[in-house]
Amino acid sequence: xxxxxxxxxxxxxxxxxxxxxxxxxxxxxxxxxxxxxxxxxxxxxxxxxxxxxxxxxxxxxxxxxxxxxxxxxxxxxxxxxxxxxxxxxxxxxxxxxxxxxxxxxxxxxxxxxxxxxxxxxxxxxxxxxxxxxxxxxxxxxxxxxxxxxxxxxxxxxxxxxxxxxxxxxxxxxxxxxxxxxxxxxxxxxxxxxxxxxxxxxxxxxxxxxxxxxxxxxxxxxxxxxxxxxxxxxxxxxxxxxxxxxxxxxxxxxxxxx
Numbered sequence: 476x477x478x479x480x481x482x483x484x485x486x487x488x489x490x491x492x493x494x495x496x497x498x499x500x501x502x503x504x505x506x507x508x509x510x511x512x513x514x515x516x517x518x519x520x521x522x523x524x525x526x527x528x529x530x531x532x533x534x535x536x537x538x539x540x541x542x543x544x545x546x547x548x549x550x551x552x553x554x555x556x557x558x559x560x561x562x563x564x565x566x567x568x569x570x571x572x573x574x575x576x577x578x579x580x581x582x583x584x585x586x587x588x589x590x591x592x593x594x595x596x597x598x599x600x601x602x603x604x605x606x607x608x609x610x611x612x613x614x615x616x617x618x619x620x621x622x623x624x625x626x627x628x629x630x631x632x633x634x635x636x637x638x639x640x641x642x643x644x645x646x647x648x649x650x651x652x653x654x655x656x657x658x659x660x661x662x663x664x665x666x667x668x669x670x671x672x673x674x675x676x677x678x679x680x681x682x683x684x685x686x687x688x689x690x691x692x693x694x695x696x697x698x699x700x701x702x703x704x705x706x707x708x709x710x711x712x713x714x715x716x717x718x719x720x721x722x723x724x725x726x727x728x729x730x731x732x
Contacts, residue, residue, distance in 0.1 A: 513645055513703060517695035519655050523592055524564055528657035528693055531565065531594050533664040536601055536689040538567050541669055544676045554583030554723070565695075568595035568723055573636075573709060576716035582724065589700050589728040597640050597652050598709045598719065599691030600633025602626075603666050603684035622663050622686045629658075629690045639710030640692060645703055649694070658690040700729045 519528050526534070538560055539549055548556045548569035561567065566587050587593065604621045607628050608614040614627035640652035663686030668674045670681045696705075702725070709719040 513701060514696055514698045516644075516649065517592070517697070519657065523695055527660075528655070528695065529660050531695065532596075532599070532657045532689045532691070532693055533659050533687075534565075535567050535594060535596065535693075536599075536687070537664075537666060539569060540601075540666070540674050541672055543671050544673045547673045549673070551583060552581050554585040557583060557585035564590070564592060566591040566593050568593060568705075570596035570599060570707075571719050571721050573598070573633075573711065573718040576711065576718045578709075578717045578720040580720040580722065582722045584724045584726075586726045587698070587728065591698075591727075593694075593696045593698055593725075595694055595696075595705070595723075597642055597655065597692040597694060597707055598633065598637050599689060599693070600629045601666075601687065601689050602629035602632065603663075603687035606679060606684070622661075622688070625663060625686055625688045626658070626690070629688050634690060636711045637692075637709060638712060639708070639715050641706075641708040641710075642694065643704075643706045644696065652692055652694075655692045655694055656690075657693050659686075659688045662686060663688045698725065698727045700727045702726050 517523055523531070539547075542548065542556070542559055544550060546556050546559060548559055548567075549571060551557065551569065557569070568585070569583075571581055602608070602625045604625055608624055612628060612631075614624050614631055616624060619627075642649040642652050666684040666687035668679060668681050668684060672681075675681055703723075705723040705725065707719065707721050708717050710716060711718045
């Protein structure tokens with residue numbers, strides 16, 4: 476399946492965030508692989524709010540596919556729907572489906588409240604039973620457990636195609652985006668497909684899918700208040716032709732009210 480932020484208030488808030496994260500309160504550098512003037516990237520081996528990159532990938536997937544096609548953030552070309560279904564301490568950015576190259580650049584503008592972590596896919600895929608893999612798929616093997624077939628399917632459909640990943644945040648290039656791969660934890664997760672959503676528009680019936688597996692490359696970022704730009708390019712095939720080109724122009728709110 477191809478599926479394509481020193482006042483006393485701020486100090487107290489930062490301590491509260493660290494406690495909620497479920498980690499020992501250490502300098503930000505202990506969490507971050509990349510720490511810069513306006514942001515830091517959480518190390519892929521660290522947990523945020525007691526959840527790993529893999530856990531957040533599952534939650535992102537459930538969030539992203541709950542909306543109908545016409546208002547789905549994945550298909551949004553302007554950022555108009557970036558606040559759809561957002562709740563809790565982590566704000567999701569939608570990514571985009573891979574397209575036939577060359578990709579048409581997408582630019583989205585979005586306002587994000589202060590104090591949120593931002594989690595987004597660089598490139599990602601999804602597969603689930605019983606719909607996938609189909610009988611004629613290389614990953615279809617009744618002798619294997621369903622979870623192994625699903626992992627094979629998502630790997631074959633998305634991971635093998637990706638030849639190049641480029642990410643810049645506020646003009647700073649992220650070193651080795653391929654180091655940020657995350658896949659659903661062992662056993663996968665349960666994907667719930669509501670009525671009248673993008674997946675039902677694709678012809679799938681509503682209901683429960685188990686096991687489901689999300690796989691790909693992701694970033695967990697903390698952005699300080701102000702304006703930020705994130706640019707992602709995904710290249711496929713041997714000629715490294717861009718199949719996705721997405722720019723996020725983000726405005727993160729101020730702590731001061």
